Amino acid sequence: METVRTAERELMARLPDGALMQRAAAGLAAACADLLGRVYGSRVVLLVGSGDNGGDALYAGARLARRGAGVTAVLLAPERAHAGGLGALRRAAGRVVGAGGDAGAAASAGATGTAASVASVASVASSASAEELIARADLVVDGIVGIGGKGGLRPDAEALAAAAGRARAAVVAVDLPSGVDADTGEVRGAAVRADLTVTFGTHKPGLLIDPAREYAGSVRLVDIGLGEVLPDGAELEALQHADVARLLPVPTGESDKYRRGVVGIAAGSDRYPGAAVLAVSGALRGGAGAVRYVGPAGDAVIARFPETLVSDRGPHKAGRVQAWVVGPGAGEDAGTVAEVVAADVPVLIDADGLRLADADAVRARTAPTLMTPHAGEAAALLGVAREEVEHGRLAAARELAARYDATVLLKGSTTLVADPAGGAVRVNPTGTAWLATAGSGDVLSGLAGSLLAAGLSALDAGSVGAYLHGLAGRFAADGAPVGAHDVADAIRRAWRDVYLD
Numbered sequence: 001m002e003t004v005r006t007a008e009r010e011l012m013a014r015l016p017d018g019a020l021m022q023r024a025a026a027g028l029a030a031a032c033a034d035l036l037g038r039v040y041g042s043r044v045v046l047l048v049g050s051g052d053n054g055g056d057a058l059y060a061g062a063r064l065a066r067r068g069a070g071v072t073a074v075l076l077a078p079e080r081a082h083a084g085g086l087g088a089l090r091r092a093a094g095r096v097v098g099a100g101g102d103a104g105a106a107a108s109a110g111a112t113g114t115a116a117s118v119a120s121v122a123s124v125a126s127s128a129s130a131e132e133l134i135a136r137a138d139l140v141v142d143g144i145v146g147i148g149g150k151g152g153l154r155p156d157a158e159a160l161a162a163a164a165g166r167a168r169a170a171v172v173a174v175d176l177p178s179g180v181d182a183d184t185g186e187v188r189g190a191a192v193r194a195d196l197t198v199t200f201g202t203h204k205p206g207l208l209i210d211p212a213r214e215y216a217g218s219v220r221l222v223d224i225g226l227g228e229v230l231p232d233g234a235e236l237e238a239l240q241h242a243d244v245a246r247l248l249p250v251p252t253g254e255s256d257k258y259r260r261g262v263v264g265i266a267a268g269s270d271r272y273p274g275a276a277v278l279a280v281s282g283a284l285r286g287g288a289g290a291v292r293y294v295g296p297a298g299d300a301v302i303a304r305f306p307e308t309l310v311s312d313r314g315p316h317k318a319g320r321v322q323a324w325v326v327g328p329g330a331g332e333d334a335g336t337v338a339e340v341v342a343a344d345v346p347v348l349i350d351a352d353g354l355r356l357a358d359a360d361a362v363r364a365r366t367a368p369t370l371m372t373p374h375a376g377e378a379a380a381l382l383g384v385a386r387e388e389v390e391h392g393r394l395a396a397a398r399e400l401a402a403r404y405d406a407t408v409l410l411k412g413s414t415t416l417v418a419d420p421a422g423g424a425v426r427v428n429p430t431g432t433a434w435l436a437t438a439g440s441g442d443v444l445s446g447l448a449g450s451l452l453a454a455g456l457s458a459l460d461a462g463s464v465g466a467y468l469h470g471l472a473g474r475f476a477a478d479g480a481p482v483g484a485h486d487v488a489d490a491i492r493r494a495w496r497d498v499y500l501d
């Protein structure tokens with residue numbers, strides 16, 4: 001978050017005091033009003049920590065109170081709450097209580113004075129506990145902590161987060177759900193579960209990466225003018241339709257099947273012939289001019305896809321290819337994996353191939369390498385528990401890319417693509433949990449391998465492949481279960497959707 005902080009500081013220096021917070025609060029209040037539908041007469045509870053995140057909540061609360069909402073701020077540290085925000089809420093006739101709801105910490109919103117004096121003012125606020133207020137609210141605004149949060153929530157904050165979780169009210173998180181790590185998407189302890197997160201200036205990584213993404217609900221970005229001062233070189237980037245459309249390999253008048261690229265698929269085994277068929281099904285939709293298959297499942301492949309060039313003589317003797325895919329359903333065939341890893345063309349290593357490939361041989365490769373593990377496979381490669389990868393996806397993808405000197409596409413609920421050279425990690429914005437079905441990873445490896453053969457870099461092939469695959473998953477599922485072959489069939493629709501957009 002240092003980049004965001006630096007940009008904020010730079011912008012603040014150019015703007016009148018508090019201008020950024022006013023922009024943030026205005027956007028936050030508008031989003032709350034949209035969610036409420038009718039502001040007048042609604043009951044809004046603000047959970048207010050002692051930083052600027054709480055300040056945003058207080059100012060937004062003041063705006064809602066002026067529109068007729070009954071607004072109560074629950075202050076975690078009454079003596080340290082944002083003074084300006086508290087004053088604004090007070091002037092708008094909002095109410096203030098301490099987190100315990102007790103008279104000692106509670107303060108009248110009608111009283112005068114600064115934040116420091118609030119704690120000492122006798123309470124005329126409701127004697128209801130914070131818990132009761134939250135339970136009766138129509139909307140809870142989480143301003144406990146934003147990008148200044150450190151570690152898991154403290155116990156008093158945790159209690160408020162838990163109360164918000166039990167409430168029937170909609171929960172709006174200010175900037176990010178309190179308790180999630182803004183930089184990494186990690187959630188170490190309790191955190192607020194929001195229906196909507198209103199974030200300021202830029203999407204924080206924690207809003208895009210699981211598990212934190214789950215806590216954010218839908219995310220609304222409020223432009224506070226940071227774009228003009230944010231440095232280039234963000235930590236994360238997400239491709240959009242237009243980016244993908246530019247990268248898709250589309251044949252021209254001069255193209256022939258070889259110039260379009262030939263992708264070799266070394267996959268499948270007697271035990272798992274289906275993996276070969278599925279990888280080929282993805283490869284045929286990825287833009288390469290021809291698909292070669294080597295392995296023991298040639299008959300099954302030909303039966304389903306007669307256009308495949310099938311060979312059973314091993315990768316070396318299969319004829320020229322511009323990129324290889326190795327590993328899906330490969331079983332224990334380490335020899336084939338070693339042969340492919342030694343090839344001087346781009347190679348995608350997936351599934352069993354990840355386990356069978358020799359790490360030094362992968363590192364020694366000079367042509368691009370794209371590794372496509374899921375969390376379990378990534379954990380095995382890193383020698384850590386699967387949970388560690390699931391809780392720290394960004395770090396795991398980066399670490400693997402550095403260790404293997406390879407581009408790493410980490411699959412799962414959030415798909416990330418990290419390049420060994422560093423730079424922004426790509427987070428895939430498409431996809432659906434319906435893709436969590438056996439064999440859909442095989443389709444992805446064929447698809448991304450085909451894009452590699454067509455000439456895309458490993459980073460582009462991985463991220464474009466994941467984008468089309470995710471979109472295909474959504475089209476194929478449309479709210480109902482899918483098989484991996486349905487996903488492969490829908491890749492053409494995804495391609496058209498992107499290309500003709």
Ligand SMILES: NC(=O)C1=CN([C@@H]2O[C@H](COP(=O)(O)OP(=O)(O)OC[C@H]3O[C@@H](n4cnc5c(N)ncnc54)[C@H](OP(=O)(O)O)[C@@H]3O)[C@@H](O)[C@H]2O)[C@@H](O)CC1
Nearest residue numbers: 008020021050051052053146147148149150152153154175
């Ligand atoms: N800068 C700008 O221009 C703009 C910034 N904006 C807004 O400011 C936010 C950043 O504000 P910030 O820097 O004041 O930090 P913030 O997120 O409120 O957290 C600090 C507070 O949290 C507390 N705390 C920490 N860890 C905790 C824990 N585990 N559990 C519980 N409490 C914990 C910590 O307590 P302390 O350690 O001091 O005791 C301190 O009180 C940003 O997210 C955005 O919303 C917008 O208005 C746009 C313009």
Ligand SMILES: Nc1ncnc2c1ncn2[C@@H]1O[C@H](COP(=O)(O)OP(=O)(O)O)[C@@H](O)[C@H]1O
Nearest residue numbers: 374411412413432433435436438439440441442
């Ligand atoms: N919860 C989820 N949400 C979205 N996509 C998911 C989820 N779980 C898995 N996926 C996607 O489904 C595919 C599964 O691939 P993989 O784990 O290799 O399965 P298989 O080996 O059976 O083919 C990947 O593209 C992955 O990103």
Ligand SMILES: [K+]
Nearest residue numbers: 142145174178
């Ligand atoms: K928050």
